[in-house]
Structure formats: C-alpha cells, structure tokens
Amino acid sequence: MAERILVQGNEAVGWGAVSAGVEAFFGYPITPQNEITEWFARELPKRGGVFVQSASETGSINMLYGGASTGRRVITSTSSPGWALMQEGMSCLANAELPCVIVMVQRAGPGQGTTRHAQMDYFSVTRGGGQGGYKNIVLAAASVQENADLVQLGFHLADKYRNPVVMLTDAVIGQMAEPLELRTLDLGPLSPKDWALGGKGAHADGKRRVLSCGQGQVPLEPYTTYLQFIRVLDQKYRTMQEQEVRYEKYHLEGARLVVVAYGYCARVSKEAVAQARKEGLKVGLLRPITVWPFPYQALKDLALGGAGFLAVEDSLGQMVDDVKLGVEGKGEVHLLGMLARHADTDAGMILPQRVLQEIKKVYPGGH
C-alpha cells in the first residue's frame, strides 16, 4: 500500500523530485513558491543532496546550468518575475543541451504584478522568452499529485532529449492541499550521460568533455559547424512534437463543444463540464498536459468532427492562440479570459458557474 500524505501542491514538487533522484536544488525566494525552496532546504540535505540559495533567479538558472553539466538531476523553481530573469539561462541550457527541470508557479503580471494566481506567462513559457528560438517541453500540472508525478516525468524527458523541461503550475495549484500518493514512476531506460563533466579522470576514455552555450561561435566537440548543431536541435524538437504530446480527455465522447483549459482553470472547467453534462449538454474538456508540444492534432480531429471550442484561461488570451492553430479554422473558437474573474481584486478567479454560463452562451445551436 503506497504511502499517502496530505500536502500542499508546492511541497509535492519536492516529493516528486526526490522520487526521481534529484541531487541538487538552486533557488531564490519568491511568492507563491517559497514552500518549494524551503522544502528542499529542509529535506534535500537530509538525503545527502545539495541546497544552494542563489542571489537572484539569474543566479539560480546559471547554477542550474552548472549543476546540470555534471549529469546529475538538478532542479530550480520560481514564479513569473523570476522566470523573466531566467530567459537567457534557458537559452544557454538549450544551446549546451543540458537536462534539468524548472518549476514555474505562475502569478499575475505584468511587472511585479500580484503574488496570487494567473496564467499570463503561457506565451513566455511555451514560445521561449530567451534568444534563439529554442523549444522545451512544458508540462502543466492541475493537481497536487501531478505536481509530484510531472516533476518525475520532467526529469525523464529532460534526460531523454538533453533539454530543459518546464513544469508549469500556478498559485492555486501550488497553494492547495490534496492527498498525495508517494510513488516512484518507472518511465523506462535512459542512455548514460557520457557527455557530462567531472574531470578527465571521471570519464571512461580519459578524454576531456566540453560543454558550451556558444556552439555556433566556437563549435566544440561533437560539433564542427553551426548548422550541424542547428540540424540536431531541429531533429530533437521534431521528435518531441511527434512523440511527447500528452493530454487528458474528459467527457469528449460526442462532444459538440470542447472546453480547453490547463492548470487551475482545468479544475474549474471540469466542474462546469460535469454540471453541463448533467443538464444534457454534450460538452467535454480537453486538458493539455503538455502545453508544449500542444495537442494540435487532437483538436483538429475534434474540429473535423464538428465541435466548437471554448478556451478557458486566466489571461487576456494566450493559450487560445494554440487552440486556433490546432483547429485550423475548421471550427469556432471562443475565449473566456481573466476579465471574467469573479472579483476585481487580485484574489479574483474564473469560477465554475461562470464557465458554465459561457458554455451555455457559446454552445453550438444554443441549448
């Protein structure tokens, strides 16, 4: 019988990370994810791991770069303003092809914004805010259990592709408390990290290893030219898009309206969809678990089957663009965004009743 504990979403991140064998955490204080940093400060040294508090998020991401270069599993976490500071670091991680996990607990912006929930960093996280058009897998958690499980999946995918993975949540998912089953996921074998640094004496062939975020300027083994490196990135990103799409289907059978939502909005939408079905509406929810790569094909198939779409997100409209891209104009796409929050203060949320109201409003052919 697996152990179950009642725990906050933020702390579940730590439990998932140690199940995955994380060895080091580098982070900086920022609300609403301080519980993650503090969990690692308490629990990681007890398990022989390393905790370092950096002097800024630019510090944390560059420490992550260093930690990841050793081939060990390393993690950082932050919120939106800190995420902004990490952009150059993300770009460098992509160039040096370093696996690691970055947990991003969204809060409202722009600027210092609020310390509470929002989903206003979708573009930045999925399109990459740093230079060079790199891509990284983004896993979006919608529960405390997923906070733990997706961190483990994140480490696996990061190692598989030699690329950073972002685990995206928000202040609601981070602060809520739910039961968590402590489990280690078996995700399959991975190749050894022959590329990792450790001093020449640590390598079986005794030869040096070099890693660089300047592959292009000064191509270093295994690359001899810039385009050779870019072709490798291109292939990597194509493979991710072909093989790593994940999403949850809820009541999609015969759905004439598909709600698309992630994070806390997915929890809210699920309640609304359940209620709508009770009232006889053929509504379903498609919850992307990977917001990159986004489940475009699934949306296209639903559109070709005649469905309309309602994107529900706590922003002025970001994820809705991906829904439109997937639908390819073959169906109607509506948005319920943050102006539908129940209150004007920073505590305002998109609530199930409001989503249900909108479902009824945009349901094809009325209801």
Added chain:
Amino acid sequence: MPKGTITIDERFCKGCGLCAHFCARGCIVVPGDRFTPQGYLLPLFAHPEKCNACGVCGWLCPHFAIEAYKFAEGKAPTQVVV
C-alpha cells in the same frame, strides 16, 4: 657554442615581435622583408650561435609558434644550420 636552439613555425606566427624584443642575446631579429600569407612580419632566428637556451621566447610567444630546446652536454652542433 650555442646552448640551445629554437624552431619558429611560420604558419602560426602573427608578427608581434615579442620574441625579438625578449631575446636577451639578440638571436631573433625582424628583417622586415619576409611576411606570412596574412601579411604578418616574420622574425628570423638570425644568430643561432648566441642562443643560451633561456626558453623565454618559447614562454612568451603568444601564438605558440616557437619551441625552445636545450642541447645535451656536449651535443651542441659545431656547425649551426638554420
């Protein structure tokens, strides 16, 4: 009798002139009429007979164009050919 000798690899020389400047014995000169394909002025190990194997030219050549050697006891060539 020279105590040592050097080689200058003209592929890597960038004509900075530091070797000629540092050689305490004046063994290396920059004649001014020999250039690399890039147009750098080439030095010349013009006085090999004076080389005292100090190694300074090898240590301070920024472009890894010079290797300096010390002859074994009694092994210095009696006739120096550059």
Added chain:
Amino acid sequence: MTTTAEKTWLSGTPKLWVRHPAGSRQCPGCHHPIIERLIAEVVEEMGLAKDFIMVVGVGCYSRAIAVLDFDGIFTAHGRPPDVATAIKRTLRGKPIVMTLQGDGDCLAIGAEPLMNTVARAEKITILMINNLNYGTTGGQMAPTTLVGQVTSTTPQGRDPALTGFPVHAPESLAAYRGVAYTARGSVHTAANYQRAKKMLKAALQKQVDNIGLSFLELISACPPDWRLNPVESLKFIDEKVIPEYPLGEFKNLDKLV
C-alpha cells in the same frame, strides 16, 4: 616538440595545450594565450588535469576552452562564479574548479555572481584577466579602464566625474572573510610570467587544501584596443598599468578567520 638524445624541450607548447581551429584568432601580441600556456603548465605541474574543470565567461579568452585539454564549460556573460559554484557543490567538492573571466565579465555584468560567490565563501578559484577594456567587442570602457584612457565609449578619455574610477578587485575582495587568497600578476616579462605561475599555484592550492575562495587577477595586453603595437603595450604596462594596479599578493591565509 621533440626531445631527443641531443636536446630537451624547454618551452613553447605545453602538453595540455592543443591547437584547435577555433582557438587561434587572437590578435598579434595578445597576452591571453600566454595565460593559456600558464594555466596548462600549472595544471600539469600540479598533477590536476584529471580533476580540473574550467568555467569560462565571455571574451577573447573564451577560446581557451577549445585549446586546453581538460574538462570545460562556456557560460553566459558574467556567470562563471555561479556555474562553478554549482559544479563544485553538485559534485560534492571533488573536482578542482576554476573560472576564467575578463575584467568586464567579472566586475560589471558578473558583479552579482562574484560578490555572492565570495559572500558564500565557495571553495573555487577565480582567475580574472584584466586588459582594461571590453576587448572582444572593439574596446569599450570597462570597470578597470584607467582614468584618461581612450576607449570607444570614452573617446575623450575616461573622466571620473562621468564614469568614476578604476576598480581594484584583489584588494577589495581581500576584505571578505571567505576569501583565502587574492593576488595580481602579469605575463609581460619572463620574471613576471614565472611569478604569476607561482601565484596561480598558490591560488589553486587553497582549493586543493579546502581552505577557501582564491582570486587571481592577471594583467594582459590588448594591443589593438590600447591603440599600441605589441612591444609598446609592454611599456604601457610598466609605465601606466602597474602604477595603478600593483602586482603582488594581498591576502594569503592558511585558514579562514
């Protein structure tokens, strides 16, 4: 580089320096590659090659990662101290980790990583090459530019009323409790090259002996951006640079206090 019965190799290309197409773009008379030679010799003489990890910042010296035959990583501008900290900590202190940075990389954009790495007393070695400007990008003013020095962003010469005064890193860092060693050397004469080698050995020994952070500044000529030829640059170092930036050790502790 042969040693035969007739002759022994003295100097030139040390074992740990390997020619690489990306590593040979230095300007004539630049001292950065002389410093590459110094690093290669020290690491070989101390027997550290199999445990050594070099963390390079952004500048003309970044090419050192291509030519030095031990593990290395190239980082974002100013970030080597953070990257080095993480490598050292994640590998539980086993490797010998040294950053290689320029004056702008270390003291301007890298000020945050530097000050906090020093404050946290990380047991790494920081080697800062000081050529008094941002050389790679064409010679802009840096924190270590001399008063009156003409650079591409101080075309009238550095004016303290507008841009302050040169920064003296090893002197200031000596004040931090976590710092075991700071020094400044140069490679512009044979004697100074040998003294600088001793300084780097002393700095790395602080890490080998697990004492504390070590910091070494090495002056380097930058002939094109100093608007001097290579031999004139040596004179400039003697007459203008060293009076501002004296050579020597500023702190050398066997134990942190």
